[in-house]
Amino acid sequence: MIDEGKLNIFIGQMLGDLGGASSVAMVRLGGSLGLYETLHAKGPMTCAQLAKAAKVHERYLREWLSHQAASNYLAYDAKTDTFSLPPEQAMVFVNQESPVYMMGGFDLMTALLDNQPKVQAAFKSGQGVAWGDQTGCMFCAVARFFRPGYQNFLVQQWLPALDGVVEKLERGAKVADVGCGHGWSTVLMAKAFPKSTFIGYDFHPSSIEDARAHAKEHGVSANTRFEVGLAKDYPGKDFDLVTCFDCLHDMGDPAGASGHIRQSLKPDGSWMIVEPMAGDTLEQNLNPVGRLYYAGSTMICLPTSLAQEVGAGLGAQAGEKRLRETIMSGGFRSVRRATETPFNMILEARP
Numbered sequence: 377m378i379d380e381g382k383l384n385i386f387i388g389q390m391l392g393d394l395g396g397a398s399s400v401a402m403v404r405l406g407g408s409l410g411l412y413e414t415l416h417a418k419g420p421m422t423c424a425q426l427a428k429a430a431k432v433h434e435r436y437l438r439e440w441l442s443h444q445a446a447s448n449y450l451a452y453d454a455k456t457d458t459f460s461l462p463p464e465q466a467m468v469f470v471n472q473e474s475p476v477y478m479m480g481g482f483d484l485m486t487a488l489l490d491n492q493p494k495v496q497a498a499f500k501s502g503q504g505v506a507w508g509d510q511t512g513c514m515f516c517a518v519a520r521f522f523r524p525g526y527q528n529f530l531v532q533q534w535l536p537a538l539d540g541v542v543e544k545l546e547r548g549a550k551v552a553d554v555g556c557g558h559g560w561s562t563v564l565m566a567k568a569f570p571k572s573t574f575i576g577y578d579f580h581p582s583s584i585e586d587a588r589a590h591a592k593e594h595g596v597s598a599n600t601r602f603e604v605g606l607a608k609d610y611p612g613k614d615f616d617l618v619t620c621f622d623c624l625h626d627m628g629d630p631a632g633a634s635g636h637i638r639q640s641l642k643p644d645g646s647w648m649i650v651e652p653m654a655g656d657t658l659e660q661n662l663n664p665v666g667r668l669y670y671a672g673s674t675m676i677c678l679p680t681s682l683a684q685e686v687g688a689g690l691g692a693q694a695g696e697k698r699l700r701e702t703i704m705s706g707g708f709r710s711v712r713r714a715t716e717t718p719f720n721m722i723l724e725a726r727p
């Protein structure tokens with residue numbers, strides 16, 4: 377028996393979900409064509425004014441503007457026939473320094489879609505899809521997605537939550553950023569602590585090239601270096617701090633990585649592990665953050681891990697308990713949750 381009330385509520389949810397999915401291309405158009413930036417810079421405008429300022433075709437623009445107004449992404453004033461970008465929306469679409477800048481999230485949704493054929497085949501074969509074989513610039517999307525969190529919390533809150541680490545970094549410490557990807561975390565730390573030296577390792581050669589370019593662009597080449605390396609056998613010893621940002625769960629052998637990180641640290645060193653926020657049970661993750669992470673995990677993280685040796689397949693919602701077991705299996709004496717944000721938990725492991 378169909379319950380009409382329940383059906384209507386669910387159809388309402390589906391309308392919202394499909395509307396969100398339809399916004400992926402629309403928001404990326406607005407970003408790529410500079411439409412949000414132009415509105416942000418110039419204030420309320422008619423379609424014709426914006427078309428002129430942004431140098432786009434007016435008929436296309438009217439359709440886009442109408443969608444944006446219907447989505448509550450832009451405000452529409454019917455009396456003056458003008459569109460504007462409210463300041464709160466500008467934090468999401470324009471201000472790259474804001475903690476809620478989400479354009480990277482829209483890029484990431486495209487990457488999930490692009491990956492579908494490869495992941496679909498993997499569902500049948502049980503094999504992985506290697507990080508380097510995933511579609512388009514998934515790497516750029518991931519880097520762009522995570523960067524606002526690192527930019528707003530890493531130096532300000534996460535490093536100070538670790539035991540004595542900031543003092544060491546200020547004096548001059550040796551740091552390895554393992555699984556560094558495009559190196560934004562490395563660059564932020566290198567900028568904040570010029571007396572310390574930073575080596576970023578990642579097994580994906582083109583990400584390492586991008587990381588080198590970012591370090592140069594941000595003027596931190598003097599105290600940073602990026603090398604291609606696996607988490608379980610990168611060279612170098614006597615690190616004061618090893619960091620892993622949103623990557624331990626992507627590794628095929630996170631326990632092997634833990635063992636290697638343990639022996640690469642000084643006896644009084646620290647390992648900072650930044651992982652997606654998650655509870656230990658599925659029930660705890662049945663929420664909007666868990667929903668997004670399970671999708672990312674299905675399409676990106678799990679296939680990445682299953683394509684590597686061991687293929688532990690922790691998934692992006694592993695939860696603290698499983699992460700703790702993995703970390704401790706590498707020989708660490710203690711693990712604690714140093715701090716957290718709605719999207720991340722920050723664990724500190726000590727040898």
Ligand SMILES: C[S@@+](CC[C@H](N)C(=O)[O-])C[C@H]1O[C@@H](n2cnc3c(N)ncnc32)[C@H](O)[C@@H]1O
Nearest residue numbers: 519555556557578579580606607621623626627
């Ligand atoms: C989700 S991305 C995060 C990248 C970066 N830390 C960030 O936060 O933007 C995961 C990264 O882990 C790297 N990775 C996965 N498995 C690895 C392994 N076994 N050894 C080294 N890097 C690995 C990938 O190449 C990728 O750059």
